[in-house]
Amino acid sequence: MEPRNPRRWWILVVLCLSTLVLVVDSMALTVAVPSMTRDIGASAQDTQWILDSYILVFAGLLLTSGSLGDRFGRRKVMIIGLLLFGAASLAATFCTDPAEVIAARTAMGVGGALIMPSTLSILITVFDEDERGKAMAAWGSVSMLGLVGSPVLGGVLIDHFSWHSIFFINVPVVVLAVLAALTLMPESKGPWQKPDPLGAVLSAVGMTALIWWIIEIPQHGAFGDRSLVTLVVAVLALGGFVVWENTTPAPMVPLGLFRKRNFSGGSLSLTLVQIGNGGLLLVLTQYLQFVLDYSPVKAGLAFVPLAVAALIGNGAGAGLTKRIGNRLLVLVGMLVMAAAFALLATVTADTGFTVPAVALGLLGLGAGLAMPAAVGALMSTIPTEQAGVGSALNDTIQQAGTALGIAILGSLLTSGYAAGMPADAPAAAKQSITGALAGAQGDPGLAATARDAFTHAMSTTFTIGAIGVLAAAVLAALVLRDRRSEAVEAPAQEAGLAV
Numbered sequence: 001m002e003p004r005n006p007r008r009w010w011i012l013v014v015l016c017l018s019t020l021v022l023v024v025d026s027m028a029l030t031v032a033v034p035s036m037t038r039d040i041g042a043s044a045q046d047t048q049w050i051l052d053s054y055i056l057v058f059a060g061l062l063l064t065s066g067s068l069g070d071r072f073g074r075r076k077v078m079i080i081g082l083l084l085f086g087a088a089s090l091a092a093t094f095c096t097d098p099a100e101v102i103a104a105r106t107a108m109g110v111g112g113a114l115i116m117p118s119t120l121s122i123l124i125t126v127f128d129e130d131e132r133g134k135a136m137a138a139w140g141s142v143s144m145l146g147l148v149g150s151p152v153l154g155g156v157l158i159d160h161f162s163w164h165s166i167f168f169i170n171v172p173v174v175v176l177a178v179l180a181a182l183t184l185m186p187e188s189k190g191p192w193q194k195p196d197p198l199g200a201v202l203s204a205v206g207m208t209a210l211i212w213w214i215i216e217i218p219q220h221g222a223f224g225d226r227s228l229v230t231l232v233v234a235v236l237a238l239g240g241f242v243v244w245e246n247t248t249p250a251p252m253v254p255l256g257l258f259r260k261r262n263f264s265g266g267s268l269s270l271t272l273v274q275i276g277n278g279g280l281l282l283v284l285t286q287y288l289q290f291v292l293d294y295s296p297v298k299a300g301l302a303f304v305p306l307a308v309a310a311l312i313g314n315g316a317g318a319g320l321t322k323r324i325g326n327r328l329l330v331l332v333g334m335l336v337m338a339a340a341f342a343l344l345a346t347v348t349a350d351t352g353f354t355v356p357a358v359a360l361g362l363l364g365l366g367a368g369l370a371m372p373a374a375v376g377a378l379m380s381t382i383p384t385e386q387a388g389v390g391s392a393l394n395d396t397i398q399q400a401g402t403a404l405g406i407a408i409l410g411s412l413l414t415s416g417y418a419a420g421m422p423a424d425a426p427a428a429a430k431q432s433i434t435g436a437l438a439g440a441q442g443d444p445g446l447a448a449t450a451r452d453a454f455t456h457a458m459s460t461t462f463t464i465g466a467i468g469v470l471a472a473a474v475l476a477a478l479v480l481r482d483r484r485s486e487a488v489e490a491p492a493q494e495a496g497l498a499v
Contacts (some may be wrong), residue, residue, distance in 0.1 A: 004128065004131075005126055005186065007184050007185075008126045008127060008131075008135075010180070010184045011122070011126050011184055011185050011186075012123065012126075012127075012135055012138060012139065013180065014177055014180040014181050014184060014185055015119045015122060015123055015139060016138065016139055016142040016143075017173060017176060017177040017180065018078060018082060018115050018118075018119050018177045018181075019115075019116070019119050019139065019142065019143055019146075020142055020143070020146045020173065021082075021085065021115075021170050021173045021174055021177065022085075022112050022115060022116065023143050023146035023147050023150065024146045024149075024150040024153065024169070024170070024173075025089070025108070025150075025166075025167075025170055026054075026150075028150040028151065028153055028154030028157070028166045028169070029051070029154070029166055030151065030154075030281075030282075030285070031151050031154035031155050031158065031166075031300070032154055032158055032163040032166040033047060033050075033051070035158055035162070035163045036050075036101070036163035036166075037050075039162070039163060040095065040096060040097055040098055040101065041097070041098070042098040042101075043098075046098035046102070047098075049098070049102050050098065050101050050102055050105055052212075052215055053102050053105045053106045053109065054105045054106070054108055054109040054112070055109070055211060055215075055399075055403065056109065056208050056211055056212055056215075057106050057109030057110055057113065057208075058109040058110075058112045058113045058116075058399070059113075059207050059208065059210075059211045059396065059399045059400070059403070060113075060203075060204045060205075060207045060208035060211070061109075061110060061113035061114075061204055062113050062116065062117060062207070062392045062395050062396045062399065063200075063203040063204075063207070063252065063253055063389065063392050063393065063396055064113075064200045064203060064204055064252070065077060065081070065113045065114045065116075065117055065118075065392060066117035066118075066121070066389035066390070066391055066392025066393070066395075067196070067200070067252045067253070067389045067392070068114075069114075069117060069118045069121060069189070069389075069392075070121075070189060070386060070387065070389050071189065071195070072189065073187045073188070073189045074118045074121050074122050074125075074187070074188050074189065074387070075118070075122065075181060075185050075186070075187045075188065076187065077114050077118050078114065078115055078118035078119065078122070078181065079178055079181050079182070080114055081110075081111045081112065081113070081114025081115035081118065082111065082115060082174050082177055082178050082181070083111075083174070083178060084107060084108075084110060084111035084114065085108050085111030085112060085115060085170065085174060086111075086170060086171050086174030086175065086178075087107075088104050088105075088107035088108040088111060089104075089108060089167045089168070089170035089171055089174070090167070090168070090171050091104050091107070092104035092105070092108075092164075092167035093164040093165075093167050093168045094164075104167075116392075116395055117389070117391045117392035117395055118391075119139075120139075120375075120379065120387075120391040120394075120395070121188075121387035121390070121391040121392075122185070122188065122387075123135055123136070123139060124379050124380075124382070124384075124387050124391070125188045125384055125387050126186075126188075129380065130322075132376060132379075132380075133317070133318045133321040133322070133372065133373075133376055134318045136318075136372040136375060136376050137314035137315065137317055137318035137368075137372045138314070139372075140310075140314050140368070140371055140372045140375075141310065141311050141314045141315075141368075144306070144307055144310040144311070144314075144364070144367070144368070145307055145311075147281070147303075147307075149300070149307070150300075151285070151299065151300030151303070152297055152300030152301055153169070153300075154166055154300070155295070155297035155299075155300055156297060157169065159297070188387075194249075194250035195250075196245075196248060196250055196251060196252035198244055198248075199241060199244055199245055199248065199251060199252035199253065200252060202237050202238070202240050202241035202244060203237075203238075203241050203252070203253070205233065205237040206233075206234055206236075206237030206238035206240075206241055207234075207238070207396060207400070209230050209231075209233040209234035209237060210234040210238065210400060211399070211400065211403050212230055212234075213227055213230040213231045213234055214400070214403045214404050214406075214407045215403060215406075215407060216230065217407045217408075217411055242255065252389065253389055253392075253393055254383075254386050254389065254390065257381060257382065257386075257390060257393065260381040261479050261480070261481060262377045262378055262380065262381045262479075262480055262481060263378045263381045263382070263390075263394075264479065265377075265378075265475060265476060265478075265479030265480045266330075266374045266375070266377045266378030266394075266476075266480060267378055267393075267394055267397045267398075268397075268472075268475055268479075269330065269334070269374055269472040269473075269475050269476040269479075269480075270371070270374050270375070270378075270394070270397070270398050270401070270472070271397050271398060271400065271401035271472075272401065272468045272469065272471050272472035272475065273334065273337070273370070273371070273374075273401075273468070273469055273472045274398050274401030274402045274404075274405055275401050275402075275404050275405035275408065275465075275468045276337075276341060276405060276464075276465035276466070276468040276469045276472075277367075277402070277405060277465070279405055279406050279408075279409030279410055279413070279461060279465075280363075280409075280465065281303075282406065282409075282410065283409065283413060283458055283461055283462075284303075284344075284356065284360075285299055286433065286454070287347070287356070287454070287455065287458060288302050288353075288356075290433045290434065290437060290451070290454065291349055291433075291451045291454060291455060292352070292353060302353065302356075302357070302360075303360060305357050305358075305360045305361040305364065306360040306361070306363060306364040307364060308361070308364065309360070309361040309362070309363070309364030309365040309368065310364035310365070310367055310368040311364075311368065312364075312365060312368060313333065313364060313365040313366065313367065313368020313369045314368040314369075314372060315368075316368070316369065317329055317333070317368060317369045317370075317372055317373055318372070320369075321373060321376065326373040326374070326376055326377040326480060327377070327476065327477070327480040327481065329369055329370065329373040330369075330370045330373045330374045330377070330473075330476040330480060331370075331473055331476055331477045332366075332369060332370075333365075333366045333367065333368070333369030333370025333371070333373065334366060334370045334469055334470075334472050334473035334476060335366070335470075335473050336362055336363075336365055336366030336369065336370075337362070337363055337366035337367055337370065337469045338366075338466050338469040338470040338473060339362055339366075339466075340359045340360070340362035340363035340366060341359075341363070341462050341463075341465040341466035341469055342462075342463075342466045343355060343358065343359040343362065344356060344359045344458075344459075344462040344465075345459045345460075345462040345463045345466060346459070347359075347455060347458065347459065347462075348452075348455050348456075348459075349448070349451040349452050349454075349455045351455075374476065374480075375394070377480055378394060379391065379394070405465075405468075408464070409461040409464065409465065412457065412460055412461045412464060413454075413457050413458060413460075413461050414432075414457075415457075416453075416456065416457025416460050416461070417432070417433065417450075417453050417454050417457040418430050418431070419453075419457075420452065420453030420454075420456050420457060421436070421449065421450065421453050422449065425446065425449070426439050426446075429446060429450060433450050433451070433453075433454045436449075436450030437450060
């Protein structure tokens, strides 16, 4: 047995900082969008590209960057990603028009794709199985704090400075993470193998087209002329990728991982959860600001129950994993999450914040229990030499689930809201609750109708979210196996073969 790295907990701090910069940037930007678009004169289409350019590049390059980390060194690839992300963030503070912001966000997407797989792959190579649960829980807790705290931070920065500060805040975090990585973190890589350029191109084209197709569903439909072309490109590229990876002697991605039930079950369960979670913050933030009339800062603070409960769940889960196993922990956590979504589905325009606060607490507790356990179960199946690309494969599947969730829940919310508005309502009021409230000056009846229509549509989206998480719980219970279960099954299978 190899001795434990004496600096492993300091290394975990570096990994948490590296992940935190990605989470904070994405969530804080959502708060900054209104003031930024006004300042640079961005159209609705420009705004969409500012948000989507990052996710398209990020998702498209995850598999390739994971493979690069395994081949050339995970620390090296992570540091390059941090430097690129920091430089692009700094450049964004000088942007004066939409095209410049889109270019900066694209470069940040490349940097993010280099960072994300490396953090998780370094974690599983530095920590052995006995300590990995605690490390995963700490890593997840920091991500959750960033997810919840970044809208608050974004609101404060915008109130006191400008939207440029949203990007500038990344720079000192990146500098600290790079210095710590160079000082504390050892290099790790897999054995050298032949490069797979065709696999890299097919995965990048396929994933970019798939995410782009999902993003465009609410506006152009799933099978409209434009969407259909994108979907065909995605299917052909990803289909070609699967065929190629199964036939080439040196595949970039070990698709054989999906034959391991903990990897396939964990990945698919997390994807279903991400479909439910995908639109949660987006939908609830609108509810808090447009129905309850919260300010951006107050809306961000409203998610504190989610963060606190997630920290409790992470702490409890780290201790329970050894005693009851990942499978039961994932099942219990996801059932609690499904209950939270079901409770959110009961919210109306007159409910106030008490019910959402309880639901957010349950959601955080369930996620704190389930998510690190599910990731731990699937990552335990990945050979150390393939940690980077295996982590990237998991990240990519979840990224597709998140994008699909935002598209599905966003589309349901928009169509449900429009259907709930009266036929004689102004066109702008029927398009969005923002348009309704802006045009309801002196017409409290229109504002009340818009809030009722929005919360009714919101209930439908959360019902779908509950179903998705419940399906994930059932899948986890049926497919996942704990280490001791596998140990019992293996001799039984061998005995059966010997007879």
